[in-house]
Amino acid sequence: MSCAVDTAWHNRGFDSLTSHSFFMSKAQYGKKVVKAVVSHRTCGVCKWWKRNRPSEAVRNHRCVHDHTGSVRLMESVSGERGVCELHKDGTPVEVIEGDGDNTMIARLKSKSNISLKKKFDRNHIVKNIGKKLYALQADKSTKLSKLVILHIQKCVKYILAKNQGDPKGIEENLKALVPHQFADHTMCQPPWCGYKRDRSVKYSHRSLPYKGPLKDDHLRSQLEKLFEPVVMKAPQLADLGSSQQCEHAIREVTMTAPKSLHYGNSESLDFRVKATAAFINEARHYISKVHSEAGLSPGVHSLRYADKCLKHRKRVQERSALPSTKRRRLQLKQERSITQGAQEALEDMSYQSEIGHSDDADIQKLPDLVPRGDFKPIVLPTGQPTYIAFDLETNWPYTRWPDPTYYPGCCHRT
Numbered sequence: 295m296s297c298a299v300d301t302a303w304h305n306r307g308f309d310s311l312t313s314h315s316f317f318m319s320k321a322q323y324g325k326k327v328v329k330a331v332v333s334h335r336t337c338g339v340c341k342w343w344k345r346n347r348p349s350e351a352v353r354n355h356r357c358v359h360d361h362t363g364s365v366r367l368m369e370s371v372s373g374e375r376g377v378c379e380l381h382k383d384g385t386p387v388e389v390i391e392g393d394g395d396n397t398m399i400a401r402l403k404s405k406s407n408i409s410l411k412k413k414f415d416r417n418h419i420v421k422n423i424g425k426k427l428y429a430l431q432a433d434k435s436t437k438l439s440k441l442v443i444l445h446i447q448k449c450v451k452y453i454l455a456k457n458q459g460d461p462k463g464i465e466e467n468l469k470a471l472v473p474h475q476f477a478d479h480t481m482c483q484p485p486w487c488g489y490k491r492d493r494s495v496k497y498s499h500r501s502l503p504y505k506g507p508l509k510d511d512h513l514r515s516q517l518e519k520l521f522e523p524v525v526m527k528a529p530q531l532a533d534l535g536s537s538q539q540c541e542h543a544i545r546e547v548t549m550t551a552p553k554s555l556h557y558g559n560s561e562s563l564d565f566r567v568k569a570t571a572a573f574i575n576e577a578r579h580y581i582s583k584v585h586s587e588a589g590l591s592p593g594v595h596s597l598r599y600a601d602k603c604l605k606h607r608k609r610v611q612e613r614s615a616l617p618s619t620k621r622r623r624l625q626l627k628q629e630r631s632i633t634q635g636a637q638e639a640l641e642d643m644s645y646q647s648e649i650g651h652s653d654d655a656d657i658q659k660l661p662d663l664v665p666r667g668d669f670k671p672i673v674l675p676t677g678q679p680t681y682i683a684f685d686l687e688t689n690w691p692y693t694r695w696p697d698p699t700y701y702p703g704c705c706h707r708t
């Protein structure tokens with residue numbers, strides 16, 4: 295069996311008291327939750343007895359405390375526990391698809407003598423490259439815009455998607471990726487490089503700024519350095535998996551166990567996580583099933599409502615998987631990032647840590663753009679008009695420090 299695995303902590307910042315892991319089946323088996331593992335670092339009852347009755351033995355209770363190590367260790371330990379339990383239940387896991395952030399596979403091999411095949415999550419690979427690129431952007435010595443970063447990420451996504459099962463292809467394409475952006479097409483392949491495909495047409499880099507290649511040599515060397523380890527990993531990148539469904543399950547848990555509330559002192563969190571798993575597998579019908587199991591009426595209205603919700607869920611799933619919807623999502627994201635930057639430039643700094651304490655807060659807003667004029671030819675009563683040709687050299691109005699604008703012009707008397 296091939297499983298996607300991911301773990302989430304209840305709190306950010308590595309001081310969480312609980313964690314939950316999901317083992318999920320692949321798309322051909324319906325992306326169902328195969329196993330949900332919850333780990334606790336504390337138990338409410340044990341804590342109360344230790345604090346209030348230190349001399350007495352803790353009363354008999356269903357203790358939830360099952361992890362004594364650090365928070366970071368939780369992910370590998372709970373993953374290991376899940377795999378072992380699945381093995382015991384007669385459904386052994388052979389392939390694990392995950393983000394590769396933990397040491398679960400090494401632990402399983404050394405402790406339980408279970409060897410698994412691992413596949414990395416495609417989104418995490420692209421995200422990690424993105425993180426490195428943004429770190430490079432923060433470094434003031436290189437000029438790298440967000441547009442270029444998004445474009446490089448998109449190219450990496452294409453390379454990974456088109457060359458699954460072909461490590462050599464991935465290696466060649468990744469090697470050619472950076473030089474291609476700098477108009478060096480010696481390593482490019484005709485199927486994807488427009489320059490190589492058709493030499494008769496002038497090639498323009500459609501997604502790069504000003505539709506031209508990048509020029510900064512320093513940037514090129516930095517990018518090539520950044521991609522070196524990625525190229526080395528090419529054989530692993532040729533067989534990628536996805537743990538996207540786990541991300542969805544984890545997000546769903548935040549509906550029943552909000553991050554701002556602590557449910558980890560008792561089994562409350564376990565019930566909430568398992569209810570989420572049941573919800574993902576059975577949709578809302580799980581509520582009626584629990585009712586029937588407990589000898590209660592399943593509820594006519596509940597059943598009807600569950601059917602309606604399931605229909606809606608399927609419709610949304612089908613729609614969101616369409617390429618046109620995905621493209622629209624990407625387009626909206628880009629639009630949002632452009633308008634956000636533009637509006638922030640007009641408004642100046644309005645939100646920052648402790649900005650309210652300063653006396654000279656700037657609340658002036660730059661005026662909106664002058665709308666485009668309604669240009670029409672005019673007829674002068676005096677006869678022929680004078681044509682003036684001028685070249686308007688100006689910057690994009692939303693850059694933070696606009697250069698002076700100047701209008702060189704000349705008259706043409708006709």
Ligand SMILES: [Zn+2]
Binds near residue numbers: 340
């Ligand atoms: Zn306890």
Ligand SMILES: [Zn+2]
Binds near residue numbers: 478487
């Ligand atoms: Zn090329």
